[in-house]
Amino acid sequence: xxxxxxxxxIIVAASLYxxxxxxxxxxxxxxxxxxGGPPADGGSAMAPARQKDGQADLLASSTGPxxxxxxxxxxxxxxxSGARQIDAGVTIRGQTEAMRQVEVRSQTSGLVISDPxxxxxxxxxxxxxxILDPGSRHADLRExxxxxxxxxxxxxxxxxxxxxxxxxxxxxxxxxxxxESAAAAVERAQVAIDRLGMVAPFGGILxxxxxxxxSLLQPGSLCARIVQLNPIKxxxxxxxxxxxxxxxxxxxxxxxxxxxxxxxxxxxxxxxADPDTRTFRMEIEVDNSDQAIRDGSAVEVFVTAEAEMAHxxxxxxxxxxxxxxLGVRLVVDxxxxxxxxxxxxxxxxxxxxxxxxxxxxxxxxxxEYVVDGTPVTAARESxx
Numbered sequence: 001x002x003x004x005x006x007x008x009x010i011i012v013a014a015s016l017y018x019x020x021x022x023x024x025x026x027x028x029x030x031x032x033x034x035x036g037g038p039p040a041d042g043g044s045a046m047a048p049a050r051q052k053d054g055q056a057d058l059l060a061s062s063t064g065p066x067x068x069x070x071x072x073x074x075x076x077x078x079x080x081s082g083a084r085q086i087d088a089g090v091t092i093r094g095q096t097e098a099m100r101q102v103e104v105r106s107q108t109s110g111l112v113i114s115d116p117x118x119x120x121x122x123x124x125x126x127x128x129x130x131i132l133d134p135g136s137r138h139a140d141l142r143e144x145x146x147x148x149x150x151x152x153x154x155x156x157x158x159x160x161x162x163x164x165x166x167x168x169x170x171x172x173x174x175x176x177x178x179x180e181s182a183a184a185a186v187e188r189a190q191v192a193i194d195r196l197g198m199v200a201p202f203g204g205i206l207x208x209x210x211x212x213x214x215s216l217l218q219p220g221s222l223c224a225r226i227v228q229l230n231p232i233k234x235x236x237x238x239x240x241x242x243x244x245x246x247x248x249x250x251x252x253x254x255x256x257x258x259x260x261x262x263x264x265x266x267x268x269x270x271x272x273a274d275p276d277t278r279t280f281r282m283e284i285e286v287d288n289s290d291q292a293i294r295d296g297s298a299v300e301v302f303v304t305a306e307a308e309m310a311h312x313x314x315x316x317x318x319x320x321x322x323x324x325x326l327g328v329r330l331v332v333d334x335x336x337x338x339x340x341x342x343x344x345x346x347x348x349x350x351x352x353x354x355x356x357x358x359x360x361x362x363x364x365x366x367x368e369y370v371v372d373g374t375p376v377t378a379a380r381e382s383x384x
Contacts, residue, residue, distance in 0.1 A: 073375040076366030078331055079317070080380055083309040083358045090245050091302045091345050092282075094236030098295045099285075100202060100228040104129060106217040107195045117210045123200045123226065129210050130198040130223040137196070141189035144182065151175070151182035204228035205291075227295060232288040234264065236301050237279035243269065245305045252284045252303045256293065262286045266303060302345065310344050310352040317364045318351070328353075329367040330360050331378050336370040 110132030117129055158175035162168070207225040211217060234254050238246060250266045264286035273280055284301065286293065317328050318341070327340040339360070341353040356362075361378065363370070370376060 073377045074336075074366060074370050075377045075379065076331070076336075076363045076370065078361045078378040078380050079313065079364045081311045081313060081356070081360050081362050083311055083356065085307050086310050086344070086352055087304045088245075088306060088308045088310070088344050089250075089302050089304040090238065090242045091300065092236040092238065092242070094234055094282075094284075094299050094301050096293055096295055096297045096299060097233045097235050098204075098227040098229055099231055099233050100204070101207070101226065101295075102201055103225050104198050104200070104223045106130070106132070106198065106221045106223060107219055108132065108192060109216070109218050110135060110196065112211045112213055112215045112217060114210075114213065116212050117206055117224070119206045119208050121206045122204075123206060124203045125200055127200045128197045129200055129206075130217075132196040132217060134193060134196050137189065137192050141186065141193060144185040144189045148179070148182035148186050151179040155179040198223045200226055202226070202228055229291055229293070229295060230288045231264075231285045232293050232295070234284040234286055234299055234301060236282050236284070237274070237277065238269070238282050239279055240273075243280045246282065246303050250303050250305065252286075252301055254284065254286055255300045255302075256297055257299075260292060262288075262293070308344070308354060309358070310354045311341075311356050311360065311362075312347075312350050312352055313362055314350045314364055315346070317362055317367060318353075319367055328356070329363045329370060330356075331363060331376055332361075334375055336363065336367075336372060336374045336376050338372055 112130055113133050114128070114131035117123070123129060155172075155175040155178070158172045162172040204226045205228075207227045208222075210224040211222070217223070234252070246266060246269060248266055248269060252264050252266055254262045254264060264284045266282060267285045268281070268283040270281040282303075284303075313328060318326060319329065319338075320326060321338050321340075325340050326343070327338050330337050330339050339356055341355040344352040344354055346352075361380070363376070363378075364381075366376075
């Protein structure tokens, strides 16, 4: 069994040697056999001719690789790109927030006697949204007013007696104190009545139903929630590298996932970074008079900066060098050269990048098979 294994290994090794090392010779021999082998009688006038043909085939097959090895350039496809002026800026992800929102709560206790308003209804500033049963509060006010009138009469009488010397100054002061106390009681009774009606502090949309008729509200109980969506606020976060490119008043383009686009202005940029994300909060004010933008929607924001020159190249043309720097490979004097770039923004057509010369021949196919100094043969295609 061992001898059979050894013989098999020898045969396999010989076959591999023949088909790998002497592949061209084997192929030439095989072609000679296919075109016409030696006659059966072992000798013929055609034999020398066939031998010459086989040698010619072997020569032809050997010259092919030699010619290919002589041309050591790499064939690539390039794009002739020219720099164009574009609006630079920063693209970030964010979300919408209501410009203002408030929870209207009761400041006193009582039963709700007003008809409820439903969420989604529009209310104006000063609109009464909840009314509580006054109970005995109006009676308390009338009582306080009567005591005020009595205290006022007593104070006037005490003042006259004190001026004529028939009453002491202390009596006059006591009457004055009673008058002030009665006036304070009237004011408290009036405030208690005023608090029976809860009004909208600003115009907006009800984000919840108001308290149901017959509900008992205690101090702090929720009457309704109101949000103001026009204008609406868009919130995003800027990194350290982006925050210096944006300023207050810059124009911002906002695009929702639904495809709706709006334009707004940057109104706020935080001066302190978030301790968890190390990013800076940015707020944009956007018109929403048609109420088409909802609170909490995800958006993509592009904030414009100063215009600059850039190239539009396919995203697939970008690569990394040995140090991990992003860039593209150019054809310079017939050789490949790596050129670092910085992405300004991405578009469906490609990426706008800066850092390239005004005119550049960018390798778009084959850039992963060359290094700096590799001779290349370029097949160019024009930029659209």
